[in-house]
Amino acid sequence: MDALSLRSLARLLYLQGRGASGLRGDRVAVRVTFIWPRSCEFPVYERLVPTLTIPYLAALTPPHWEVTFADDNYGEVDLDARPDLVAISVSTMAAVRAYALADAFRARGVPVVLGGWHVSLCPDDGEAASHADAVVVGEADDTWPALLDDFERGRLKPRYVSHNGTDLAGYPRLDRGLLDGRKYLTTNLVQATRGCPYRCSFCSVSALNPKYRRRPVDDVVAEVTRLRGRSLFFIDDNLLVHREYSRRLFAALAPLGKKWIGEVSIDIADDPELLDLAAASGLVGVLVGFESILPQSIGEMNKDQTNAVERYKAQVHALQRRGIGVLAMFTFGFDHDTPDVFERTLAFCDDADIFAASFGILTPFPGTPTFDRLEAEGRIRSRDWQRYDLQHLVHDLPGWTPERLQAAVRDVEARFYGWGSFVRRTWKLRRYPRLVRPASLLLYLVVNLQYVTTFRRRRRALAVPLA
Structure with a gap:
């Protein structure tokens, strides 16, 4: 087991111990930071329109989790923050930046999950997995709640795969409060x-x-x-x-x-x-x-x-x-x-x-x-x-x-x-x-x-x- 994995394991053990009074009972608050990585040096579309992926995933996150969002297109990523988990959505053009951010957080002992369309379209190349504690392949509607449950129990798997397209009849109610409306054309x-x-x-x-x-x-x-x-x-x-x-x-x-x-x-x-x-x-x-x-x-x-x-x-x-x-x-x-x-x-x-x-x-x-x-x-x-x-x-x-x-x-x-x-x-x-x-x-x-x-x-x- 490499040093990064040991640090991540230590973090998970800490979290598990912190919730020893019963994560299923008292529901200790757990912190997750979602990151939208910068895809280019001079973003246009990204500065006009934010991502809906993050509010959507936040809506699938249990209420005892504390959710924050960092838009890297506006330089919002704080590498010194200490959430319990970091989740990064990866497009192909943002992959290098996403992996660098993932490595930086893991070096600080923070477990990282990578998903998004680049990870999903390259599921077997192993590149994303080398920068993450877990990867999510495909739509996260069913896999994200399961991943969080595994994380709280200290048994995070290295890979979560969704095989079927989600039925949109169960679309969750979104909280757009994560998005700073002053920065975008609209949220x-x-x-x-x-x-x-x-x-x-x-x-x-x-x-x-x-x-x-x-x-x-x-x-x-x-x-x-x-x-x-x-x-x-x-x-x-x-x-x-x-x-x-x-x-x-x-x-x-x-x-x-x-x-x-x-x-x-x-x-x-x-x-x-x-x-x-x-x-x-x-x-x-x-x-x-x-x-x-x-x-x-x-x-x-x-x-x-x-x-x-x-x-x-x-x-x-x-x-x-x-x-x-x-x-x-x-x-x-x-x-x-x-x-x-x-x-x-x-x-x-x-x-x-x-x-x-x-x-x-x-x-x-x-x-x-x-x-x-x-x-x-x-x-x-x-x-x-x-x-x-x-x-x-x-x-x-x-x-x-x-x-x-x-x-x-x-x-x-x-x-x-x-x-x-x-x-x-x-x-x-x-x-x-x-x-x-x-x-x-x-x-x-x-x-x-x-x-x-x-x-x-x-x-x-x-x-x-x-x-």
Whole structure:
């Protein structure tokens, strides 16, 4: 047994002794700290929207546990804190940071549990287990309470695995008090569905959660009704997979007078009735994975089930005429990408009056079909998880060097979020009267200014001039 394990065992024995009067009777308070590790040096999305994972896990935690949360994106992790247990949710891009934090706490005698989608998609590589006292594979709805019970009894197992998708009918009531509302666009995060039946080859969501599940509409509406304030964010990976469910949900939300944003597939715009219901329910902004303006690249990623490039412009206009701003997400680095893809993407954004946009590099997350294909072809050039951040090229791409592709993507960002472009896009809002209503206009300004600020900081750090 190594020194870290001995220290962890000593901590567990201490806890067991502290509760010797009967953890099942007097219920001695036990302390757990949840950590959301920093995924990159210049986070944008993470500073706008917190994680719902932590409040969800906190809701599954017995009431005699004292729960705290540290968002590493805001530098909140205190390595000198002495909770009884630390739980860290690990994404691929945050894995290196998560493991460093785990090692630091374990060196101080604090047991650590690692879970999250990176751990779940790499269950057998042993990497996470080498940095933790226990790992959780899959959804934690059933395994987390069992893990805590084992911990209190001093018999923590090294691995907990969930094999079945949780029935969302038993969704717990969440305490969002863990999230500091002063830091984020909103802490009113809601989940109506989980999983995705589509099989986009690069996507970790469908690889991790292929089983699509829905909460009862009445449960969702009851939760939304309890939320303070008028704004909320549906964190579903695609709220439109089951159209009849979406119709019932939107109709039930409409009387509540809320304003909300969420992630949808662009083909919502092909259903005018559904689009009208969404707008009437308070939808003011959508995150849409356009990914590429090249049909060949859409086919390469198996996203032609929802995306048709020739309809993009009309679809964007249909959304924005109804006061629904489109935050378009684009990805570069597919085998079919041509050197002119960057100019063509910027031209499309200008022509379609895109509300806001993000630009990233294809990242073959482990566990996805894209990773498996590239690995089989011998094209994975790095397993440094810090570089799996949508900003670095980690695989061989014919005709491109990592430096050239990364510079091209940074140039697209710089041009889209330069002040001239920002002023021009703001002026174009007059074409869509509903987009200049207070809720939509505020969303536009907050998102764009956050991106402008972040990209300028990144440019300065990389010594790359901004247009």
